[in-house]
Structures are given as C-alpha cells and as structure tokens.
Amino acid sequence: MAIQTDFLKRSRYFFDIDLAVLDSIARFFFEKKAERGEMFLLEGETDEVLYFVVAGAVKILKTSADGKEQILNIARPGDSFNDAAVFDGDPNPAAAQAMGPVVLYGIRKGNLESIIRQHPQIALNGIKVLARQVRHLSSLIEDLSFKHVIGRIAKILLNYADDGTGTGQRLTQQDMAAMAGTVREIVGRSLKALESERAIRLDHHRIVITNKEALEKIMEAPL
Amino acid sequence: MSEGPIIDSDKCNGCGLCVSVCQCGALIMVGNVVTVIETKQCDWCTDCEAVCITGALRCPFEIVIENA
Numbered sequence: 639m640a641i642q643t644d645f646l647k648r649s650r651y652f653f654d655i656d657l658a659v660l661d662s663i664a665r666f667f668f669e670k671k672a673e674r675g676e677m678f679l680l681e682g683e684t685d686e687v688l689y690f691v692v693a694g695a696v697k698i699l700k701t702s703a704d705g706k707e708q709i710l711n712i713a714r715p716g717d718s719f720n721d722a723a724v725f726d727g728d729p730n731p732a733a734a735q736a737m738g739p740v741v742l743y744g745i746r747k748g749n750l751e752s753i754i755r756q757h758p759q760i761a762l763n764g765i766k767v768l769a770r771q772v773r774h775l776s777s778l779i780e781d782l783s784f785k786h787v788i789g790r791i792a793k794i795l796l797n798y799a800d801d802g803t804g805t806g807q808r809l810t811q812q813d814m815a816a817m818a819g820t821v822r823e824i825v826g827r828s829l830k831a832l833e834s835e836r837a838i839r840l841d842h843h844r845i846v847i848t849n850k851e852a853l854e855k856i857m858e859a860p861l
Numbered sequence: 862m863s864e865g866p867i868i869d870s871d872k873c874n875g876c877g878l879c880v881s882v883c884q885c886g887a888l889i890m891v892g893n894v895v896t897v898i899e900t901k902q903c904d905w906c907t908d909c910e911a912v913c914i915t916g917a918l919r920c921p922f923e924i925v926i927e928n929a
Contacts, residue, residue, distance in 0.1 A: 674884060694881045695912040712912055714878060737908055738882035799924040808921035811907060822911065839927075843864055843905045847926045 641667045641743060642692075648716045649690050650770075651763050659757055666749035672736040679720055679734035686747035688724040691715050694740035698732050706830075708782075709823045711774060712737070721768060724750060781820045790818040791828040792857040795838065799847055832856065865897045866909055872917035879909035879918050 643660040646652045646667075652660060670689070672678050679685055681700060689696075696713040710732055713719045723730045724747050754761045781787060794817050800806025809817075811825045818825065829845070832838045837852040838845055847853055865887050866879075875893040885902035888895055888909060895918070907920040 674882070695878050695908075714912065714914060715876070737912060738884070740881075795924055799926050801926055806924050808923050810910060810919045810921045812910065812916065812919070813921070826907075840905075842903075843920070843922055845922045845924045847924070850926060 641665075641669065645692055645743070646690075649718060650716070650767050651690075651718060651760055653763050655757065655759060655763075663753045663757075666753060667743045667745050670742045670744055672740045672742070674736055674738045676736045676740075677733055678736070678742075679730050679732070681731065681733045682729045684723070684729050685720065686724055686727065687720060687744040688718055688747070688750055689720055689734070690718050690743045690745075692741040692743055695737040696740055696742075697735045697737050699735065700732050706827075708827060710778065711771075718767060721764070721771065725764075725768075778821065778823065781824045786859070787818055787820045787824050788828045788831055789857050789859055790820075791825060792832065792837070792853045794818060795832075795845060795847060796850070796853055796857065865899060865903055867919045867921065868895050868897055869917045869919070870894055872915045874915050874917070876914070878912045878914075882908045882912050 641664040643657060643664050646660045646664065647655070647657070669692075670678065679689075691713045693715060696719060697709055698711040698713060698719055699707050699709050701707050711719075713734075719734055720730060722728070727747070754764070791814060794809070794814050798807045798809055811822050811829070815822045815825045829838070829840060832853070833840055835852060835856065837847070837849045837856060839848050840846075873895050875890070875895065877890050877895070879895055880888045880890055884906075885900055885904065887898055887900045887903040889898060890896070905920060905922075910918050910920045
C-alpha cells in the first residue's frame with residue numbers, strides 16, 4: 639500500500655508544504671480501513687495516532703452514561719481527528735465511528751513530532767487546525783449551554799405543521815438549524831429529546847406531533 | 862411527493878460521500894452525478910444530508926399533527 643502524497647497535500651496540516659517534503663514523510667503514515675459502524679477510537683482510551691480521512695465520512699461523538707449520543711463533528715476527506723490526544727498525550731476526548739466504508743491515513747505521535755521538528759510549517763498549520771476545532775466546539779458549547787434551542791425547535795414544528803389543510807412545509811434538519819440559529823447536530827439532539835418527551839414521533843420522513851399541548855409547553859418554557 | 866432524499870444537481874460536486882454512507886442503496890453514482898433510486902428501504906437516517914458539504918442533498922421532513 640503506497641501513501642498518496644497528493645492526498646496529504648489536501649489536508650490542512652500539509653497546506654503549502656513542498657511535494658518533495660511530503661514524499662519524504664509519506665513513509666511515516668499507514669493506511670487503515672473500516673466498515674460502516676466500526677468504532678476505531680473509543681472515548682477515554684489512549685490511542686496516540688493522528689488520523690486523516692482519505693475516503694468516506696467519520697462521526698466524532700461523545701456518549702452519555704445513559705447512552706445518549708452527541709455528534710461533535712463529521713470528519714470528511716482531508717479532515718483530521720484525534721488531534722488533541724496526539725498533542726497532549728491524554729486519553730481520546732471522543733469516539734470515532736465510520737459512517738460508511740472509510741479509508742484513513744494514520745501517523746503515530748512520535749513520528750508526527752519528528753516531522754514537525756524538521757518542518758515547523760506543519761506545526762503552524764496544525765495550530766490553525768486546532769484553532770478551527772476550538773471555534774467549532776465553542777459554537778457547539780454555546781448552543782448546548784445558553785440557548786433554549788429545544789423550545790425554538792418546538793415552535794418551528796408547530797408553525798410549519800400541516801394541520802390537515804395541506805399548508806405544511808417540509809423542512810430538513812439543516813433548515814430547522816438555520817431557523818433556530820443553531821447547528822444541525824443540535825437539531826438532531828432536540829428532535830430525539832422531543833421524541834423521548836412523547837411530544838413527537840419520528841416516523842420515517844414524517845415528524846408526527848403526537849402531543850400538541852406538550853409541545854406548546856416546551857415552546858413556552860422559560861430559559 | 863417523493864419519499865427519497867432530494868438532490869440539487871447544480872450544487873452536487875460528485876464527491877460521492879453520501880453514497881458511501883447510505884446503507885439502504887437509495888443513492889448511486891451515475892457518471893459523476895449522484896442519483897436517487899426510489900426505495901422503500903430508506904429509513905430517513907439523514908446521514909447523507911449530514912455529510913454533504915455543499916448542501917446539495919436534502920432529506921426534508923413532513924410535519925404533521927396526529928389526528929388533525
């Protein structure tokens with residue numbers, strides 16, 4: 639298996655790095671494949687490998703003690719994950735799961751540190767990657783902590799529901815996120831929460847409002 | 862109304878990520894274009910929409926009130 643240096647060039651870590659340098663460091667990478675659903679990083683375990691998605695998509699998630707899942711990010715081709723654990727040596731902050739067939743390139747912490755010492759531009763690029771991740775996670779924390787998003791989602795569902803007169807409008811989770819001023823990951827979580835409150839039922843491509851009064855109460859609940 | 866994901870072919874960049882995460886086979890690549898096949902297997906997991914970076918793929922929900 640040969641590592642494709644063309645692919646490395648697509649990663650933000652290796653932006654503006656000469657092809658000759660990429661050729662010289664390619665030997666430090668290894669390829670890993672996974673099938674849909676496979677977990678290749680577990681939260682709280684130690685895996686000092688920085689992964690790059692070559693093909694497919696990877697869900698980065700945390701799971702609560704009662705099994706609720708919060709997606710932190712979706713890593714697509716060119717994206718990296720497990721950056722924090724590789725740089726601070728602590729356990730993996732989140733789990734990673736293949737959303738379909740996935741091809742990854744991995745590099746071990748020791749090898750990454752060696753190439754960073756020789757090519758400091760890679761460290762600067764890595765800092766930009768980490769800064770981008772901090773911004774994304776800060777935005778997610780803001781939504782989870784300070785916004786009563788579930789109430790806004792309840793309001794959107796009530797406003798856009800078809801009351802039998804054919805006037806309803808179909809909405810994607812992205813549409814609802816834009817309307818509620820949040821991100822798609824939070825909409826998914828809110829819909830699941832509303833379902834567990836038995837206010838709605840997710841039925842294939844339908845969101846069925848099963849308890850309109852309960853949904854109205856959630857909409858009106860104070861922050 | 863179609864009960865499959867909806868593709869905006871003008872926005873689709875043909876990366877195929879949606880096809881790779883689709884477990885019911887509702888999406889296929891025809892040439893460089895993602896195409897939706899009518900299937901009853903689609904459970905509306907919306908993973909294809911979640912991974913689509915260009916916003917070309919949409920899984921809209923119909924919102925209805927029970928017994929309305």
